[in-house]
Amino acid sequence: MSQFNNVSVATKANVYFDGGVTSRTVWFADGSKKTLGLMLPGVYEFTTDTVEIMEFTSGSLLALLPGETEWKPFEGGTQFEVPAHATFKMDVKTVTDYVCSFITGS
Template sequence: MITENQYFDGNVKSLGYETIEGKSTVGVINPGEYEFGTANKEIMHVVEGELIVLLKGETDWQIIKAGSSFEVPSSSSFKVKADVQTAYLCQYR
């Protein structure tokens, strides 16, 4: 089954699906700054564009360019800034 997700007044949208390895979403983030919470470990892959990321407990923002990824532990949160529309793949593990 494919699920549709929408966050932050439609500025972040994704389609969810499930494989043998677990749940994943593919989506697009509009320019802006957002904070997400995690229930499970998340592996975020930037497909196109770039994200500026601040992980919980960190003080320095990281630039994650297309082709790169970052991980967020379960029961955590992270902030992202996008200057351009950015496509991503998020794997929940």
């Protein structure tokens, strides 16, 4: 999806890893939320509270997903899902644009 309609957006950015990863939170009428963000090249480790779906709109990276031993490639137009209360790593190779969906009740 290239656009979200009828949403509220946080004006304050979420900034992680000294600015290597930034995002804005978007809330939908049904109470769900997503973040729209940008990652600069680097290696980052994240921990989830809920199930998360990471969708990439541009860029390229490798991801080491929970329970996996091998890094897998992802690029614009691809996605992966991470379970709640899990840790995963991303080795971002080029500037990468992403949408992260938070699946509550999981």
